[in-house]
Amino acid sequence: MDYVSSQERIKMKIAINLNDRGYIHDYMDMGVSLFMVGGDYSVLTPIKYSLNDIKEIKEQVKEIYVYVNAMYDEHDLEGLKEYIEALHQIGVDGLIFQDFGVLNIVNHHHYGFKMIYHPLTLNTNSSTLNTLKQYGITGAFVSKEISLKEQLEIRKNCDMPLFVLGHGVQYMMMSKRHLISNYEQASQSTLSHEMGALTINPRGQDFPCHIYETERGTAVFSKNKLYTLDLFHTLQDFDYLYIETMFMDQREAIEVISMYCDCLHALEKGTYDKEVKEYLPLLRNVSKPLDRGFLYDDTIYRIEDVKRRDNDAANQ
Numbered sequence: 001m002d003y004v005s006s007q008e009r010i011k012m013k014i015a016i017n018l019n020d021r022g023y024i025h026d027y028m029d030m031g032v033s034l035f036m037v038g039g040d041y042s043v044l045t046p047i048k049y050s051l052n053d054i055k056e057i058k059e060q061v062k063e064i065y066v067y068v069n070a071m072y073d074e075h076d077l078e079g080l081k082e083y084i085e086a087l088h089q090i091g092v093d094g095l096i097f098q099d100f101g102v103l104n105i106v107n108h109h110h111y112g113f114k115m116i117y118h119p120l121t122l123n124t125n126s127s128t129l130n131t132l133k134q135y136g137i138t139g140a141f142v143s144k145e146i147s148l149k150e151q152l153e154i155r156k157n158c159d160m161p162l163f164v165l166g167h168g169v170q171y172m173m174m175s176k177r178h179l180i181s182n183y184e185q186a187s188q189s190t191l192s193h194e195m196g197a198l199t200i201n202p203r204g205q206d207f208p209c210h211i212y213e214t215e216r217g218t219a220v221f222s223k224n225k226l227y228t229l230d231l232f233h234t235l236q237d238f239d240y241l242y243i244e245t246m247f248m249d250q251r252e253a254i255e256v257i258s259m260y261c262d263c264l265h266a267l268e269k270g271t272y273d274k275e276v277k278e279y280l281p282l283l284r285n286v287s288k289p290l291d292r293g294f295l296y297d298d299t300i301y302r303i304e305d306v307k308r309r310d311n312d313a314a315n316q
Contacts, residue, residue, distance in 0.1 A: 011268070012236050014261055015163065019047050019245040019253055024060050026254065030261040034063045034240060036096060041076075041083050042067035043174065043216050046195050046246065051083075055090045065094035068102050069118060070216055071176075081105055088113070094139075107136050114138045116163065120171055121145050126157035133160050141242070144170060144226065148234065148295040161239040166228045167256055168244025169221040170293055172209060179218040180211065196247050199223060210247055221246065226293040229259060229283055230276050232267050248287070255286045 013033035018024070024035070037054060038045025045067050049057065058064050066087055072080055084105055087095070094114035095102065106113055118141040123129060129140050139161040142151050155162055180191055180198070192198045199208045200220070208223040228235060235241060243260060245253045259279045266275040284290060 012232075012238055012264065013240050014166075014243065014257070014264060015240040016243045016257060017045065017168075017245045018057070019248065020250055021049075021053065021057060023250065023254060024057065027257060028061065030258050031265060032257065032261065034065065035061050036065045036067065036242075038067045039083070039087075041070060041072075041080055043070040043214070044171065044219050044246075045069075046212060046214065051086050051090065054087070054092065058090055058092060063093045065096050065114070065116060066092050067096045069096050069098050071099050072101055077101070084111070085109070096141075103136055116140060118163075120174075123154075124150070126154045129154070129158050129160060139163065139239070141165075142238075145294050147297055148231075151295075152234070152237075155237050163240040163242050164228075164235060164238045165226055165293075166235070166241035166243055167260060167287070168225050168242075169210060169223065169247050170226055172220040172222055174217060174219045176217040178213055180213040223247075224289045224291045224293075225287055226295075227283065227287070227290045228295075229263055230280055231295075232263060232272060232276070236267065252287055256283065259283055259286075 014031060015034035015036060016027065016032050018027075018035045018037050027035070035057065037057060038048045039051070039054060040048065042048060054064070054066060068080070068084065068087075070076075080102070084095070084102070088109070088111045092113065094116055095106065096116045096118050097103065098117065098119040103115060106115060115137050116139045117123065117129075117132060117137045121143050123140050123143045124146050129137070132140075137160070140158075141163045142154055144165045151164060183189075184191055195212055196210060198211055200211050201208055210221045210223055212219060228241070241260065241264075243257055245257075248256065259282065263272060263276050263279060266272040
């Protein structure tokens with residue numbers, strides 16, 4: 001296979017999860033290239049836009065992708081087919097998915113969507129992605145659960161556009177069960193369902209997490225936000241740097257996206273090293289808490305650690 005060299009790739013662009021239609025033109029002026037939106041059949045996107053909203057957004061932006069990223073049951077399929085047909089009629093540029101039923105529907109009807117495979121934790125090697133390209137996948141999100149070194153290895157050997165999480169909260173788990181409602185019923189208590197208002201701590205850990213519930217289940221995200229503003233020299237061969245605006249208010253979202261866009265422009269102009277030093281303190285003040293996620297953690301699996309964990313659980 002002939003791989004695309006870094007010099008031939010499209011230079012890195014900024015993609016965002018659109019959390020407020022009112023700021024579309026501001027984001028475009030900053031230099032955002034790709035807008036991703038949630039809709040009726042999306043998960044992990046608490047802000048959902050109607051088909052009419054998506055049509056209006058499509059008329060305003062250069063490129064829009066819609067999350068159709070749940071794992072669907074049999075009873076969802078007829079509605080899902082109609083929804084994808086409606087997105088086709090609108091002229092949506094791409095779909096972000098993880099259920100191969102979505103890909104089958106698109107292939108069967110010969111729709112022209114760009115198909116971005118985003119199974120949350122599974123895109124950990126280039127061989128799988130290069131194979132899936134044969135079945136109609138045109139791009140993918142690289143798993144954030146692997147180290148930066150491994151992510152770069154995938155970029156080097158993968159022949160399709162790749163997305164990496166550049167900034168924002170990090171996905172931890174998703175369940176189709178309504179865990180908050182079930183807990184409330186069992187405990188006869190009431191918890192806040194307001195977006196961003198409910199946090200939990202894993203047992204024995206000082207690691208707060210966001211948790212929220214929708215009609216499609218319950219999702220948990222880290223409260224800490226990954227940041228990569230000072231890593232552009234390393235990440236620049238990726239096609240899209242994705243900024244997750246979930247759990248950001250409008251001020252934070254605008255300021256964070258502005259900083260990343262400005263630093264990307266600085267990289268192109270050759271002034272990045274100077275400007276990023278000025279922006280980093282501002283970023284740490286505007287968007288917090290921040291961490292590096294798994295970027296500098298080696299992926300190690302030790303059976304001794306699993307046995308120790310099981311023994312600790314049994315002795316509790």
